[in-house]
Amino acid sequence: MIQKNLEKVWQNIDSACKKVGRNPSEVTLIAVSKTKPVSMLAAVYADGVREFGENKVQELIEKQEQLPNDIHWHMIGHLQRNKVRQIVDKACLIHSVDSLRLAEEVSLQAEKKQVMANILVEINIANEETKFGISKEAAYDLVKNIAKLSHISIKGLMSIAPFVENPEDNRNYFQRIKKLSVDIAKKKIDNVTMDILSMGMTGDYMVAIEEGATMVRVGTGIFGIRNYNI
Numbered sequence: 001m002i003q004k005n006l007e008k009v010w011q012n013i014d015s016a017c018k019k020v021g022r023n024p025s026e027v028t029l030i031a032v033s034k035t036k037p038v039s040m041l042a043a044v045y046a047d048g049v050r051e052f053g054e055n056k057v058q059e060l061i062e063k064q065e066q067l068p069n070d071i072h073w074h075m076i077g078h079l080q081r082n083k084v085r086q087i088v089d090k091a092c093l094i095h096s097v098d099s100l101r102l103a104e105e106v107s108l109q110a111e112k113k114q115v116m117a118n119i120l121v122e123i124n125i126a127n128e129e130t131k132f133g134i135s136k137e138a139a140y141d142l143v144k145n146i147a148k149l150s151h152i153s154i155k156g157l158m159s160i161a162p163f164v165e166n167p168e169d170n171r172n173y174f175q176r177i178k179k180l181s182v183d184i185a186k187k188k189i190d191n192v193t194m195d196i197l198s199m200g201m202t203g204d205y206m207v208a209i210e211e212g213a214t215m216v217r218v219g220t221g222i223f224g225i226r227n228y229n230i
């Protein structure tokens, strides 16, 4: 079941790339494994998946301890400042930095552990009240300020598009994020690259890829629907 799902997702990534003349090697699939048991993660690991995304610090750490150490763990969920210390040397990339205060804590804790923290700045592209992330308009200033911190390296942008029935409805948002990342890249800020564009989930990752996503975060499409009541 999971294996079939994974095959399908890889095929979809390939065909979305083909449609717009991109090389599938430009797109990293992150298997979003939140709420799913370690046995399921082990199954997709056996099929070659090495990128996993979790949205809770504790869950990420517990799973990391039980699985092989060549896995890259992505922190994709909202991060509280008091949890940064635990995660800063465990996640290869923190996708969800959306304030200077949080970034300062990330840099401070990274310095204590003598690592560089790789981060994305999360954009709330549709200005939804229910979502975290900074507005498109405020993004450039935030990037500039975070870039001054000593133990953080900004690698790009992340966004969670609105929940829609028809993925085409999000195409315009993906285009806006892509444009924002190109605009920021043009400013050539020290310590900042815009190489990563983390956008697209189960419902809309093909459209996101067509519009330039370099990382897609797929949970349900691989592991099936989540049950939060267990």
Ligand SMILES: *Cc1c(COP(=O)(O)O)cnc(C)c1O
Pocket: 032, 034, 055, 076, 077, 160, 201, 202, 203, 217, 218, 219, 220, 221
């Ligand atoms: C849960 C989650 C996903 C995956 O969502 P699916 O619709 O199951 O693919 C992607 N990104 C973030 C930030 C998430 O929290």
